Amino acid sequence: MMSFITPSLVNSAVQAMTPILLATLAGVLCGRVGVFNMAMEGQLLVGAFAAVVGSYFLGSAVGGVAAAIVATVVFSLILAYGATVFRGDSVVICIGMNLLASGLTAFLLRQIFGVSGTFDDPRIVGLEKIRIAAINAVPWIGWIFSRQTAITWASWFLVAIITIVMFRTPVGLRLRGVGEDPDAAETMGVDVMRYRIVTVLIAGALTGLGGAQLSLGGVDVFSEDMSGGRGWIAVVAVMLGRNHPLWASLACVLFGASDSLSVRLQGEGLPNQLTDIVPYVVTLAALAISRRRRQKKAVTETITAHA
Amino acid sequence: MNASSVHRLPRIPAVPLAILTGALLGALLIFISGHNPASAYWAILVGALAPGNLPDMLNWAVPLVGMTLVAALPLRGGMVNLGGDGQLVIGGLVAALVPLYLPAPGPVAAAAAILAAMLASGLYASLAAWGETRFGVPMLISSLLLSYPAVGIASYIVGFPLRDTTTGLAETVMIPRSARLPMIVEPLNIGLILMAIAAALVVFADRRTVGGYELRMRGLNAHFAAYGGVALDSQTMRIMFISGAIAGLVGAIIVLGSQYRFQDGALVTPSYTWSGLMAALLASGEPVGAIGAGVFFAILQTGGFAMERDTAIPRVLTMVLQAIIILFLAIRHGAGRRAS
Numbered sequence: 001m002m003s004f005i006t007p008s009l010v011n012s013a014v015q016a017m018t019p020i021l022l023a024t025l026a027g028v029l030c031g032r033v034g035v036f037n038m039a040m041e042g043q044l045l046v047g048a049f050a051a052v053v054g055s056y057f058l059g060s061a062v063g064g065v066a067a068a069i070v071a072t073v074v075f076s077l078i079l080a081y082g083a084t085v086f087r088g089d090s091v092v093i094c095i096g097m098n099l100l101a102s103g104l105t106a107f108l109l110r111q112i113f114g115v116s117g118t119f120d121d122p123r124i125v126g127l128e129k130i131r132i133a134a135i136n137a138v139p140w141i142g143w144i145f146s147r148q149t150a151i152t153w154a155s156w157f158l159v160a161i162i163t164i165v166m167f168r169t170p171v172g173l174r175l176r177g178v179g180e181d182p183d184a185a186e187t188m189g190v191d192v193m194r195y196r197i198v199t200v201l202i203a204g205a206l207t208g209l210g211g212a213q214l215s216l217g218g219v220d221v222f223s224e225d226m227s228g229g230r231g232w233i234a235v236v237a238v239m240l241g242r243n244h245p246l247w248a249s250l251a252c253v254l255f256g257a258s259d260s261l262s263v264r265l266q267g268e269g270l271p272n273q274l275t276d277i278v279p280y281v282v283t284l285a286a287l288a289i290s291r292r293r294r295q296k297k298a299v300t301e302t303i304t305a306h307a
Numbered sequence: 308m309n310a311s312s313v314h315r316l317p318r319i320p321a322v323p324l325a326i327l328t329g330a331l332l333g334a335l336l337i338f339i340s341g342h343n344p345a346s347a348y349w350a351i352l353v354g355a356l357a358p359g360n361l362p363d364m365l366n367w368a369v370p371l372v373g374m375t376l377v378a379a380l381p382l383r384g385g386m387v388n389l390g391g392d393g394q395l396v397i398g399g400l401v402a403a404l405v406p407l408y409l410p411a412p413g414p415v416a417a418a419a420a421i422l423a424a425m426l427a428s429g430l431y432a433s434l435a436a437w438g439e440t441r442f443g444v445p446m447l448i449s450s451l452l453l454s455y456p457a458v459g460i461a462s463y464i465v466g467f468p469l470r471d472t473t474t475g476l477a478e479t480v481m482i483p484r485s486a487r488l489p490m491i492v493e494p495l496n497i498g499l500i501l502m503a504i505a506a507a508l509v510v511f512a513d514r515r516t517v518g519g520y521e522l523r524m525r526g527l528n529a530h531f532a533a534y535g536g537v538a539l540d541s542q543t544m545r546i547m548f549i550s551g552a553i554a555g556l557v558g559a560i561i562v563l564g565s566q567y568r569f570q571d572g573a574l575v576t577p578s579y580t581w582s583g584l585m586a587a588l589l590a591s592g593e594p595v596g597a598i599g600a601g602v603f604f605a606i607l608q609t610g611g612f613a614m615e616r617d618t619a620i621p622r623v624l625t626m627v628l629q630a631i632i633i634l635f636l637a638i639r640h641g642a643g644r645r646a647s
Binding site: 038078081082086088089091092093095096097099100102103104106107110111116229232235236239271273274276277280281283284287288291292 | 336340387438442443444445447448449451452453455456459460462463466467581584585588621623624626627629630631633634636637638639
């Protein structure tokens with residue numbers, strides 16, 4: 001077993017997991033205020049594209065991250081207002097957003113940079129890897145946290161921050177109240193609509209960070225549809241974690257582990273077409289097992305209520 | 308998904324208004340990128356509807372309308388099938404393999420291939436339904452997640468065990484000439500007729516049969532349908548089987564009528580599945596409207612090829628237009644509901 005898990009494998013799994021973790025936190029936040037968000041796939045893509053645009057034109061990775069956050073928050077306005085003020089169906093809105101993100105980034109890629117497929121340029125400044133010698137020496141912790149970007153570090157702090165805010169502060173209490181019983185929250189003087197809009201926009205910022213990690217956190221390129229199902233995995237992680245940030249993060253770790261398993265199996269000589277499906281099969285199995293014990297009716301009702 | 312809200316989506320003025328908004332925003336996008344919107348839209352129209360281009364447009368419309376029906380059928384009952392890609396790929400692969408290994412005269416092999424493809428895809432789609440009825444995994448997610456293994460395994464099969472080693476690509480050996488679908492006008496084949504029959508059957512079932520009535524009733528109010536005696540679980544399995552079978556038919560028509568082999572990625576790349584889903588959403592699952600929307604998107608997309616050729620505006624623009632139309636409808640519909 002120990003030979004199976006190598007430091008570099010753990011390290012790359014953590015790096016690859018970061019966008020999914022951030023998208024999952026975004027999904028948890030939205031789910032908590034009663035807005036079903038499954039547009040993370042598109043939000044990550046918008047973030048990844050804007051990060052490359054920002055990094056290319058501003059000449060700095062920080063500029064790229066800022067551009068990613070701004071662009072994704074603007075993009076998230078569609079869900080924030082569409083699902084609240086305009087009372088649109090969030091499932092339809094999210095499907096539309098995902099396709100808009102895919103089409104718009106491909107269109108702008110051609111119009112701004114004149115390329116299709118993948119945009120690779122030395123002027124794209126990638127995120128720096130943080131190296132702390134003291135931590136690198138520690139087994140496990142060192143494996144996980146050595147040579148990671150600031151966004152990866154931030155994502156794990158954000159898990160803690162969101163958990164604390166959600167369950168230990170008045171704001172978090174109102175936030176949960178808005179999702180659990182909007183009428184009661186309204187009666188208590190909470191502006192339900194405003195809570196929802198702001199939360200969806202904050203979630204947008206998180207996915208923007210995730211998108212920046214996706215394009216600037218290692219490969220330093222943008223390719224069309226590079227979110228590649230990560231946003232959907234995040235949707236599943238939110239479901240597995242039942243809108244709890246800690247459980248949902250744990251689901252992300254499960255995904256990260258199965259992802260490294262697939263990388264590892266590929267190393268053993270299995271073709272990547274087969275190893276690539278491991279994470280999806282694992283998440284699907286986990287979802288089936290976790291849901292099995294619950295009363296089916298309850299599940300259907302939650303979905304209907306959120307949709 | 309809140310079924311009743313989806314059902315009420317198309318108000319008569321809403322759809323044209325949404326299309327107009329999409330066209331205006333698209334024009335703005337074209338203008339900003341330094342082109343003339345009018346000539347771009349003209350290129351789309353001529354490229355799709357000029358008499359010489361009609362067969363190409365219809366050949367593109369057949370799979371798109373097919374995938375529209377795949378999405379529309381469950382949507383009619385308030386269910387969402389996001390797994391069209393996987394079902395399409397399974398159908399295409401099965402249809403490509405049956406004529407190679409079945410020792411039968413061409414037309415028989417073709418018919419067997421179509422039926423086998425429909426059966427395989429139908430069963431795969433019911434797997435997603437089973438995930439919901441047995442395990443309580445929302446079908447929205449189970450259908451989508453099941454797509455990835457299907458695409459991956461098909462890609463492996465044509466990449467390794469059943470690969471045509473004489474070509475450099477991951478694809479199967481070409482099917483015999485006798486098992487291919489006959490042409491009407493190049494490149495349009497009798498797949499058009501098969502799809503027209505399938506569409507007519509769906510419309511008929513929707514309007515004239517008990518099953519269609521029960522499905523619409525479920526779309527309006529699932530609780531009421533259950534109270535009225537509709538067995539929701541078996542209905543879910545049944546509808547998903549039919550939805551998947553149509554996806555299998557689409558895969559078979561593309562393979563037997565146009566490509567004559569299963570090529571890795573060739574069924575997924577044109578995103579028929581997602582365009583079809585958008586077309587179905589445009590009409591909120593009502594079959595006739597959905598078919599119309601599917602043809603409309605096919606015109607947009609085939610016209611997009613001509614636009615790219617004539618004006619150098621990338622044809623992904625048509626994808627943006629489709630998404631804007633859907634988003635406008637989804638949001639505006641909500642605004643209307645609030646007022647009422």
